[in-house]
């Protein structure tokens with residue numbers, strides 16, 4: 638097995654949270670194929686006191702606990718000693734850059750990512766100031782820890798690594814790559830409880846099917862995410878399809 642295409646070191650207090658998602662399906666296969674190496678590193682192993690504490694009360698008072706800097710600095714020293722300077726050191730937090738497909742594609746080009754999963758009220762600011770290169774948020778809500786966000790980021794990034802999805806990469810990538818939502822998918826049977834598959838998909842007419850799918854992507858994006866449509870890279874054909882859709886709506 639050659640060098641993995643990507644190494645992800647995850648600093649977490651709960652490594653056991655990751656066994657399920659990373660030992661199944663596509664991520665599992667990517668690891669077995671040696672396309673990605675995921676190392677779960679327990680922050681508590683780098684605590685330098687006999688009670689193995691990793692948090693403490695906040696300076697300035699206030700409720701809750703703060704994750705201490707020392708174990709994270711020590712863990713980063715250990716990572717650097719083993720594998721050199723990571724490409725990115727990512728802190729998952731609500732204040733971070735909103736995670737999306739573009740960010741996933743950017744991270745998928747890196748050789749070595751470190752993800753830091755926070756807990757408690759937050760992490761000593763010296764970690765963000767002196768260790769972190771990127772703060773990323775998976776959405777505007779507050780979770781109990783950074784582990785689920787880390788799984789989301791790893792999932793979205795790993796599937797973009799060449800060879801992970803194999804030949805199945807196509808459709809989802811194409812549609813999101815140009816910023817549109819996916820067209821609807823159908824499989825056997827042709828009719829189920831009276832619900833039929835659109836005739837065009839049974840026609841074997843590839844050009845009609847391509848056009849129908851593109852129209853569906855445009856319609857869905859227009860209806861659910863007009864903001865994406867405004868930013869999407871549309872072709873002349875797309876604009877014609879949209880014009881005809883808007884005509885139909887008006888009539």
Ligand SMILES: Nc1nonc1C(=O)N[C@@H]1CC[C@H](O)C1
Nearest residue numbers: 729730755756774775780782786
């Ligand atoms: N939304 C998010 N996207 O990334 N991370 C989060 C998030 O809610 N993190 C928690 C906040 C306090 C605790 O430290 C962990």
